[in-house]
Amino acid sequence: MAVIKTEDLTYVYGDGTPFRKVAVDHVNLEIEKGDFAGVIGHTGSGKSTLIQHFNGLLKPTSGSVYIDGERLWDDKARLRSIRFKVGLVFQYPEYQLFEETVYKDIAFGPKNMGLDEEEIDRRIKETAKLVGLSDSVMQKSPFELSGGQKRRVAIAGVMAMEPEVLILDEPASGLDPKGREQILGMIKEYHKAKGNTVLLVSHSMEDIARNVNKILVMNDSKLFCYDDTAKVFHRSAELEKMGLAVPQVTRVFSRLKAMGFDMGEDVYTVKFGSSLLLDRLGRKSAK
């Protein structure tokens, strides 16, 4: 069974006003348990509006959202437990840190879930390790930390709730290249360790290509596709028409393919690095 399913999901901002805007338009989607998916689309294509339906932050104007087969909004009292099941990390989550210590900040979500102290402590230690926060940092004020570290704390706070689905809206935005790598690497590690469903909204095709195995493309409020990374990058001409730059390495491989160098499917899974390219070219020219 799909962990997230939508049926004709539609959301309209400002309905009945002159500012009416259909932000999500009849989206039918099934996301399987364990998928690690990138959500891409140009600015204003509906990515954030779509994901905010998955934990009941937004109520569909029409259509339905199911989490683990349960239709959201049928029973409002159940929404709280859905929010524990589907963790949402907003852009710049570090602005929401407020506790005196890093430890207390990460503990906030698990405490709200009503877990006992021992379980909270176990989760905090496990999550801190996963996101690379050392013991010495745990009793510091989050405000003493660097920007990248603050973001780790904020993300760890949601991870410690052990949601079945973790959704992150632009988790690397505003960080320098090293910081981006670290945050994305840590999310990849989390997925590997937990096997939970992870959705990563990003403007950067390079970030997406290197990390996920599925891609959801939004275009003009509609779902363009939800498919394996390799298959989506195969549609590079259509993506470019939508203003979505295909990662450079993929583009190079596409051009080489058009020139008669057939390097097979795996190049679209974006195994970065010139060694692969040289290896493939070497093998081709040796034939």
Ligand SMILES: Nc1ncnc2c1ncn2[C@@H]1O[C@H](COP(=O)(O)OP(=O)(O)OP(=O)(O)O)[C@@H](O)[C@H]1O
């Ligand atoms: N609160 C709001 N009120 C009115 N219109 C909104 C609101 N939030 C978003 N919109 C509009 O809905 C459409 C979809 O916005 P959304 O933020 O979901 O897109 P996005 O793909 O996440 O964009 P970005 O990549 O810039 O974050 C856009 O046209 C946007 O202007």
